[in-house]
């Protein structure tokens with residue numbers, strides 16, 4: 001039974017190692033991984049391992065000979081000195097060679113290991129970035145970051161340094177046992193009776209460790225998730241004075257991790273305690289039985305010493321094997337989630353599908369009988385049989401109460417999600433047939449959220465370019481001028497080289513970020529279609545004017561969908577669509593819709609005008 005279980009575990013372990021290596025071959029930077037250097041270094045490491053293990057395991061045998069030399073020629077001092085000196089010089093040379101091989105093995109395995117971790121990280125990151133947007137609704141940022149950093153490190157360690165040490169332990173244990181049988185078969189059979197129960201214990205321990213390791217990695221991912229969310233929303237936490245309660249929540253999560261780690265520690269302590277005890281019992285039994293064999297002239301003192309040293313080595317190798325097994329099981333636990341990520345095929349292709357000739361694209365948009373619910377909230381439909389036509393080159397304003405689905409329309413047009421029923425077309429082509437890369441390159445978007453990376457303003461502006469390195473300073477200045485943002489950027493001491501913090505927090509005014517954001521989104525795509533999501537809602541009057549002016553310039557000759565509440569943004573629209581009850585309830589020219597006293601648009605605008613009046617009165 002145990003043998004069977006051991007066999008299946010060994011098979012699983014080998015499968016796991018092979019899987020890991022193969023995954024890296026498939027997903028990682030294949031060229032580097034399969035490069036001559038890697039194959040060569042791994043082969044060399046195995047060669048060094050063989051030599052260093054052979055040296056280590058031959059040492060007890062020769063040391064036994066040294067002892068016998070001392071013991072048998074003790075009466076003749078001259079002979080003893082001569083043979084002892086030559087034996088010791090020879091052995092010192094062999095040991096030196098073994099030490100050097102061992103050092104080379106460790107270096108080669110470590111550097112190959114780092115290469116594997118790097119490739120694994122690159123593959124996981126690439127796989128994450130290829131996933132559809134709905135995947136990110138279901139999987140939180142902190143958790144994914146944890147997989148990318150902590151889990152890859154655990155898997156990397158378990159199949160590199162650990163594997164190298166494990167192979168060494170296997171080689172030494174095998175050589176040690178063989179030498180024990182060579183030196184004294186009867187003593188070896190007696191001592192090795194302890195191995196089967198130890199193997200059974202290792203199987204039980206390995207299973208437990210694998211499951212607890214998976215639970216620990218999951219708990220750690222949850223803690224990282226919480227920390228990531230709170231740190232990235234620090235202003236909200238501070239505004240609500242929630243620092244202490246958030247610390248409590250985080251502490252609870254880390255306590256959970258700690259509890260699991262304690263359970264693992266108890267198990268480890270028990271296992272290592274038992275293995276240590278068995279090692280000592282083995283030594284004791286060798287001394288006892290070996291002493292008896294010496295007394296009956298069946299063994300020399302040198303042979304008993306050699307045997308004792310082999311027993312030590314086998315004991316150390318078994319301890320090394322159990323730690324190898326522990327790390328491997330931890331790797332199993334952490335690896336399970338990584339393979340899920342690596343194996344996951346994105347629901348939408350990233351760069352496949354029809355590409356229309358650029359000069360033929362007119363930009364007519366149409367929603368035909370579209371029904372949609374977010375994959376994470378299938379029970380709450382956002383649209384049901386929604387129809388809307390935006391003629392090419394026209395400006396369509398979409399209005400509706402908060403949560404009516406305005407931004408969701410933008411997400412569908414960008415094909416961040418697919419509708420559950422109906423079709424969305426561009427110039428009559430179903431967006432699902434079009435190449436998503438190409439589609440998005442034809443659409444300029446401005447969202448409510450400022451989208452800036454923590455690098456210089458110059459780099460942020462060039463981000464949209466196909467080849468950011470080819471963007472000249474003149475291009476960047478021109479784009480900033482088009483967006484009326486050149487002057488405020490130049491006001492920073494470092495101008496366009498100012499480094500923007502996370503979410504652009506180093507830029508002093510939010511409005512500046514929003515205007516700045518506009519440039520980033522339009523430059524340098526020159527898109528046929530613009531989607532503006534409440535573009536000016538957070539601006540003060542002066543900046544709104546600047547941005548509005550820039551936008552009007554940019555809207556010329558393009559199909560534009562504006563999502564805005566303000567009359568000022570809507571007044572330039574050719575038509576207004578009012579979203580209500582999961583469909584377009586009204587659609588027509590703004591003046592026409594305002595004329596309908598019972599209409600939804602009129603009511604929305606009245607409500608807004610009333611709110612503005614209230615605000616003004618409050619200020620007076």
Ligand SMILES: Nc1ncnc2c1ncn2[C@@H]1O[C@H](COP(=O)(O)OP(=O)(O)OP(=O)(O)O)[C@@H](O)[C@H]1O
Pocket residue numbers: 137374376377382400401402403404405406407408409
């Ligand atoms: N990724 C998502 N997953 C699940 N539900 C979502 C997601 N994004 C938005 N929703 C929900 O879909 C509904 C419509 O959201 P949407 O942002 O499209 O409305 P909106 O009209 O643009 O609202 P607002 O004017 O407040 O921006 C809301 O109830 C929102 O909570």
